[in-house]
Each structure stands twice: as structure tokens, then as C-alpha cells.
Amino acid sequence: MTIEGIRPATRLALPDLGTKIEIREAGSQVGLARITHNHPSRIHTTMAQLIFLGTAAALPVAGRTNTSLAILSDRADGNGLLIDCGGDVYGSLLRGGVGPDSISDLFITHAHIDHIGTLPSLLESLRLGGRRAPLQIWALPQVISVTHALIQAYDFELTLDTWAYPVRFTEVGDGESITLAGIPAYAASMDHTVPTLGLRLELPGGVVAYTSDTQPNPHIGRLSQGAATLITECTFLGAQEAKARTSRHLTAYEAGRLASECGAARLALVHQGPPAESIRAEAMEVFSGQVIVPDDLDTLGL
Numbered sequence: 001m002t003i004e005g006i007r008p009a010t011r012l013a014l015p016d017l018g019t020k021i022e023i024r025e026a027g028s029q030v031g032l033a034r035i036t037h038n039h040p041s042r043i044h045t046t047m048a049q050l051i052f053l054g055t056a057a058a059l060p061v062a063g064r065t066n067t068s069l070a071i072l073s074d075r076a077d078g079n080g081l082l083i084d085c086g087g088d089v090y091g092s093l094l095r096g097g098v099g100p101d102s103i104s105d106l107f108i109t110h111a112h113i114d115h116i117g118t119l120p121s122l123l124e125s126l127r128l129g130g131r132r133a134p135l136q137i138w139a140l141p142q143v144i145s146v147t148h149a150l151i152q153a154y155d156f157e158l159t160l161d162t163w164a165y166p167v168r169f170t171e172v173g174d175g176e177s178i179t180l181a182g183i184p185a186y187a188a189s190m191d192h193t194v195p196t197l198g199l200r201l202e203l204p205g206g207v208v209a210y211t212s213d214t215q216p217n218p219h220i221g222r223l224s225q226g227a228a229t230l231i232t233e234c235t236f237l238g239a240q241e242a243k244a245r246t247s248r249h250l251t252a253y254e255a256g257r258l259a260s261e262c263g264a265a266r267l268a269l270v271h272q273g274p275p276a277e278s279i280r281a282e283a284m285e286v287f288s289g290q291v292i293v294p295d296d297l298d299t300l301g302l
């Protein structure tokens with residue numbers, strides 16, 4: 001049994017309270033664990049960390065909130081990327097052991113409520129929490145418009161100029177290369193019921209591609225080619241394919257097929273609709289690599 005994401009020289013040191021670790025046995029993932037000790041932190045990782053802040057589809061369930069992700073290239077440098085803000089993102093960051101000030105950039109994939117709905121709450125919680133560092137928000141132009149409407153609804157727009165911390169907005173389009181929290185990234189249009197961007201992130205440990213919400217489409221190929229880790233949504237099972245087409249989402253079978261096509265080493269399934277074991281089994285029918293069905297606050301070394 002080995003623990004991924006921990007530098008060999010410090011393998012016996014203990015990760016932060018709340019840190020989740022991937023447990024592998026004979027080369028296969030057997031679980032994702034959560035550190036619950038209270039020892040002080042002595043761990044430093046050379047890998048980036050991906051924290052699944054939420055893993056549910058649009059309808060949250062007990063213990064599983066709307067899908068959002070945090071990627072920390074280095075926990076120490078305060079340079080972290082948050083992807084989407086539905087659900088209680090601020091609380092999830094705290095429960096995941098991520099100081100909210102560690103998030104420098106927020107990328108919003110699209111303007112559905114389960115991906116953007118709690119932006120005002122996040123901004124206000126950061127202010128109340130004493131944030132001073134700038135927050136950079138990235139999104140499609142039409143999504144930036146929604147962020148302004150949400151902020152204006154709470155009169156934040158009148159005060160942002162003199163607020164406790166600067167909030168900056170940058171529009172992103174299909175095919176654009178950008179830098180998110182110090183990570184070289186590439187955005188590609190997906191095929192959902194509203195304009196949506198997927199992300200390709202070039203991390204030192206390998207490429208991470210994230211589809212966000214979409215049905216199968218040709219752009220996923222250029223987003224995910226050669227990815228070490230493919231993260232896809234998984235709102236339905238194959239038996240619900242008609243629903244998936246109507247709402248422009250993926251089935252677990254399609255997620256597995258996409259992972260096979262891009263040659264990913266592992267597939268992580270988020271935006272989970274059906275039960276975890278059902279989607280895992282269906283994805284494994286067509287993808288022979290590692291299939292991860294994370295719970296909220298599980299963490300992966302990248």
C-alpha cells in the first residue's frame with residue numbers, strides 16, 4: 001500500500017488535518033481516505049493537489065454538494081484555482097483544509113445555478129473572512145455578464161471599487177490559452193444547453209482535462225488528448241441516454257469511452273447523478289484505466 005502525493009523523503013510525516021489521500025494497493029486504487037488526526041502539518045508535496053469540493057449534479061444530496069474543484073499547485077504559495085461556485089464553496093474550502101486566501105483565481109465554466117449560483121455568498125464570505133488579496137474571475141463573456149447581475153443584485157457593484165479586496169474579471173473564449181493560478185491552461189467550448197467551457201491544465205505531473213457539463217462533442221478531443229487525468233461529468237447512466245441527449249450531459253458509459261479515446265491514465269467522475277457504484281461499473285466497461293468516483297472533499301495528487 002502506498003500513498004500518492006507524498007514525497008518519498010517525507011512519506012512518514014503526516015498531512016494536514018482534513019487532507020484526503022489516495023490509497024493504492026497492487027497498482028489499483030482501493031480508496032480515497034481522509035486524514036483525521038490533529039498533529040501539526042509537517043508535509044510538503046511536490047505534486048499539485050486536486051480537491052473535489054463538491055461532486056453532485058445539479059441536485060445535491062446528503063453529503064454531496066454541487067460540483068466544484070480546487071487545484072493547488074503548491075499549498076504554500078497562496079496560488080490556487082477554484083473551478084465553479086455552486087453549493088457552499090466557502091464552507092467546502094474550509095472543510096477541505098484549504099484556506100480561502102489560497103484561492104487566487106476562480107474559473108466559472110457556465111452560468112447554470114449549480115456552477116455560479118453562490119458567487120455572491122462566496123465573495124461576501126471572503127470579505128468577512130478578512131481577505132485582502134485580489135480575486136481574478138475568468139469566464140465566457142455571457143457568464144461574466146451573469147456575475148455582474150448577481151453582484152448588482154446585492155449592491156456589491158456599488159462598493160467593489162472600495163471593497164476590502166479587488167475582484168477582477170477577464171473574459172475567456174473558445175481556443176484561448178490563459179494562465180490560471182500560475183497554471184498554463186487552455187479553454188474549449190463544450191456542447192451543453194448554455195455556452196460552456198472545458199479546461200485543459202498543464203501541470204508538472206501531467207495534463208488534467210475537465211469537461212464540465214457537456215454531451216460528447218469533437219472539442220473534447222483537443223481538450224483531453226494525452227491527459228493523465230480526465231475529469232468528466234457523469235449525470236446519467238447509459239440506460240438514460242435519451243435524457244442525456246435532451247439535457248446535453250454525459251452518461252457514465254460515454255465518460256469511459258472518452259477516457260479511452262484520449263488515452264487518459266485515470267478518469268475521475270464528478271457531477272454525479274446515479275449512485276457511485278453504478279457509474280463506476282459502467283465506466284469500467286469501456287475504460288481499462290483507473291476510475292475514480294470521488295466523494296466530496298476527496299483529494300488527488302496530480
Ligand SMILES: [Zn+2]
Nearest residue numbers: 058112114213
Ligand atoms: Zn451542472
